[in-house]
Amino acid sequence: MANHFRSSERQGDEGAQQPLDSQEAQGSEVTDQEQANFVPRHSAQHVAASPAPNAQAEPEAPQQEQPAGSMTVANRAEDEITSQPGYTSVFAPLNDAGAPAVSRTGTPTITLKNATLIYPAQPNKPALEDVSLDIYPGEFVFVVGHSGSGKSTFLKLLTRELRATKGQVIVAGRDLTKLRNSRVPYLRRQIGTVYQDFKLLPDKTVYENVSFALECIGKSRAVIKAQVPEVLRLVGLAEKMDNYPDQLSGGEQQRVSVARAMVNRPPLLVCDEPTGNLDPAISLGIMKLLDRINRTGTTVVMATHDREMVDSMRKRVIALEAGHVVRDQERGGYGYYGAL
Numbered sequence: 001m002a003n004h005f006r007s008s009e010r011q012g013d014e015g016a017q018q019p020l021d022s023q024e025a026q027g028s029e030v031t032d033q034e035q036a037n038f039v040p041r042h043s044a045q046h047v048a049a050s051p052a053p054n055a056q057a058e059p060e061a062p063q064q065e066q067p068a069g070s071m072t073v074a075n076r077a078e079d080e081i082t083s084q085p086g087y088t089s090v091f092a093p094l095n096d097a098g099a100p101a102v103s104r105t106g107t108p109t110i111t112l113k114n115a116t117l118i119y120p121a122q123p124n125k126p127a128l129e130d131v132s133l134d135i136y137p138g139e140f141v142f143v144v145g146h147s148g149s150g151k152s153t154f155l156k157l158l159t160r161e162l163r164a165t166k167g168q169v170i171v172a173g174r175d176l177t178k179l180r181n182s183r184v185p186y187l188r189r190q191i192g193t194v195y196q197d198f199k200l201l202p203d204k205t206v207y208e209n210v211s212f213a214l215e216c217i218g219k220s221r222a223v224i225k226a227q228v229p230e231v232l233r234l235v236g237l238a239e240k241m242d243n244y245p246d247q248l249s250g251g252e253q254q255r256v257s258v259a260r261a262m263v264n265r266p267p268l269l270v271c272d273e274p275t276g277n278l279d280p281a282i283s284l285g286i287m288k289l290l291d292r293i294n295r296t297g298t299t300v301v302m303a304t305h306d307r308e309m310v311d312s313m314r315k316r317v318i319a320l321e322a323g324h325v326v327r328d329q330e331r332g333g334y335g336y337y338g339a340l
Ligand SMILES: Nc1ncnc2c1ncn2[C@@H]1O[C@H](COP(=O)(O)OP(=O)(O)OP(=O)(O)O)[C@@H](O)[C@H]1O
Pocket: 119, 120, 121, 122, 126, 127, 145, 146, 147, 148, 149, 150, 151, 152, 153, 154
């Protein structure tokens, strides 16, 4: 069954509810200019103005993000650090107006056109088949469905862990089916990822786990020194930056992984079951954090089985069934998709 859910065709509130890179495509490098198009529009220097949340408390979603213009400089030393080239406050709104950019005009962050993914081990059963959809800058999208319906496969197409067998996957204007393998690291710099199993480096402290993400993309020590404590304050872990992952609770470890995913302010966050291993109260803290990040303009795409969370947040819901989109709903609920 073909699925063609353009944004204009999505259901409203009342609605029902490779294989790893096998070929090196030509002519699809991400140029510096193209990369510049992909980085946050609000890329000038910013200084954290929001009050840091209590270090031990679960971070609270603020009612409203501070407009960039209201930010203040704490002191001269901090000013020197934060005015370094390449410094971007994690509190800085990605969109110019400081409001969520969910108008769904302009270029989508993500477009799938008749995308199909067939694993070699299951040649007669596509994990995703003929999926077409658009996700616009600033959207928060839940991807739901039974176990095995294709959620993780969908997310892996976005990060180019998998290359679509047929059709197109376009992320920030780049056709990932043609993107050279050598350019994939540049794509990944623009996508924060959060997984159910955290994927923290066990022999690095909380601080080092987060700073490593910035070191890998060549940020200066001064920028790292400014940005890492800031993001750790945001996730409520300022007091634990010298701890190792095995000295943290599951919720704390996931907050480190969220901090790592967002520390360089990627315009897109891809989350695969980020609360899957956490109890409900801790999950709520993580979701508030992700919601807060989304309010600054970051596009969030999240696969989840968390019915309660999806029902309470009333975001866009894309439901998959056997590799097909069976529902694409504004401010939707979880629907009848259980964790089977
Ligand atoms: N590496 C692989 N090789 C062959 N088949 C695979 C592979 N990975 C996933 N599949 C199959 O592809 C289909 C979709 O799997 P996927 O992991 O995307 O589902 P999911 O919705 O994320 O499931 P879950 O909720 O359990 O994580 C399933 O039928 C699965 O068995």
